[in-house]
Amino acid sequence: MKRVMTGALIAGFVGIAGVGSATAAQPSHEQNTRRDCRTYSSATECGQPQLNEKQRACVTSSVQQGMTERRAVVECKAFA
Secondary structure: OHHHHHHHHHHHHHHHHHHHHHHHHHHHHHHHHHHOEEEEOOEEEEOOOOOOHHHHHHHHHHHHOOOOHHHHHHHHHHHO
8 A cells, every 4th residue: 555655646746747847848938939039050030130131132042042031031140
């Protein structure tokens, strides 16, 4: 009987700890989703970045060469 109770307590504790961890991780994921963040080539941009003329030309050229627009915006903002 003692072993059954101990096992139930351990299982309950593990279950509670697991739920707490998942709940703690969830808000940061929701925050990033709302901000529309993306990372390419170690550069992160959130939302719709404002690009100068040179960066817009870089995006256009990169998209014509087959890169996705989202990736081109991040990379051109960071490196052009």
